[in-house]
Amino acid sequence: MQIIDGKKVSAQVKEEVKNQTLELKEKHGVTPGLAVVIVGNDSASRVYVNNKKKACEAVGFKSEEYALPEQTTQEELLSLVKTLNEKPDINGILVQLPLPKHLDDKAVIEAINPEKDVDAFHAVNVGKIMLGEYDFLPCTPAGVMEMLHSYDIPVSGKNCVVIGRSNIVGKPMAMLLLHENGTVTICHSRTKNLAEVCSQADILVAAVGKPKFVTVDMVKEGAVVIDVGMDRDENGKLCGDVDFENVKDKCSFITPVPGGVGPMTIATLMKNTLKAAKLQNNISD
Numbered sequence: 001m002q003i004i005d006g007k008k009v010s011a012q013v014k015e016e017v018k019n020q021t022l023e024l025k026e027k028h029g030v031t032p033g034l035a036v037v038i039v040g041n042d043s044a045s046r047v048y049v050n051n052k053k054k055a056c057e058a059v060g061f062k063s064e065e066y067a068l069p070e071q072t073t074q075e076e077l078l079s080l081v082k083t084l085n086e087k088p089d090i091n092g093i094l095v096q097l098p099l100p101k102h103l104d105d106k107a108v109i110e111a112i113n114p115e116k117d118v119d120a121f122h123a124v125n126v127g128k129i130m131l132g133e134y135d136f137l138p139c140t141p142a143g144v145m146e147m148l149h150s151y152d153i154p155v156s157g158k159n160c161v162v163i164g165r166s167n168i169v170g171k172p173m174a175m176l177l178l179h180e181n182g183t184v185t186i187c188h189s190r191t192k193n194l195a196e197v198c199s200q201a202d203i204l205v206a207a208v209g210k211p212k213f214v215t216v217d218m219v220k221e222g223a224v225v226i227d228v229g230m231d232r233d234e235n236g237k238l239c240g241d242v243d244f245e246n247v248k249d250k251c252s253f254i255t256p257v258p259g260g261v262g263p264m265t266i267a268t269l270m271k272n273t274l275k276a277a278k279l280q281n282n283i284s285d
């Protein structure tokens with residue numbers, strides 16, 4: 001069994017982004033800029049936003065944070081997005097989800113210029129991913145693919161099972177595995193015989209949001225297990241969707257939580273922002 005080290009792979013990705021950013025500044029005078037918008041006081045969101053800001057600093061990007069109060073109206077938020085769409089030194093716009101209940105996240109995402117949608121949540125970018133002709137890949141699923149590549153784990157022809165069908169993780173994850181010729185099954189809360197379906201997987205991706213949901217009986221001997229979950233266990237400690245301690249010895253590869261998929265999500269966000277800066281300045285790779 002090998003533990004997939006997301007911190008190590010993400011450091012490599014960020015180092016590459018940092019080098020390319022330096023080159024972009026020197027050759028073209030362009031510094032990629034990311035605007036992060038956070039509304040309200042959700043503590044988990046606050047941590048994610050701080051991590052994104054730190055990553056921007058580490059790779060040499062300009063970052064702007066817009067922390068809006070809980071009672072911000074839809075009009076105020078849309079107006080900020082419009083301003084950021086028009087700001088030439090901002091190449092990527094990220095609105096941290098979830099938004100407070102009175103705000104319509106779908107409308108906010110649709111208001112972002114697709115060329116600045118570095119989360120790849122806008123319908124235009126989602127459609128492009130479906131067609132396999134994308135500029136940006138959604139950060140978490142793309143981070144998972146990067147980890148598989150980094151450890152030379154083949155996808156082609158493998159049975160891949162994704163548990164979860166959210167627009168942010170499950171669905172695009174399945175699509176990316178399909179693009180690489182995996183035979184993909186998507187499971188969700190109405191799936192019958194879930195354990196049996198999962199136990200057929202060569203590559204099992206858990207994106208459920210339930211602590212230690214994937215138990216050892218659901219895992220095939222020698223499987224690759226990717227844990228997207230960021231959950232809290234009974235003691236309030238961060239854990240994943242996989243019962244890591246009991247599952248790990250049955251796997252060929254497994255990602256830990258923390259230190260697995262999480263850091264990769266941010267590394268991909270940096271890659272996407274760099275790409276956005278290049279595209280918006282007509283600079284090819």
Ligand code: NAP
Nearest residue numbers: 140164165166169188189207208209228229230261262265
């Ligand atoms: P979500 O929108 O709540 O989706 C959860 C999915 O799990 C749904 O499709 C749901 O099925 C399915 N599900 C729930 N209970 C199930 C059950 N008993 N059996 C089978 N399927 C079940 O969550 P999400 O946004 O995709 O996030 C999933 C997890 O990933 C969360 O822990 C989140 O914190 C984490 N996450 C981590 C990162 C990262 O960077 N590491 C990024 C994003 C999310 P239905 O569709 O039928 O309801």
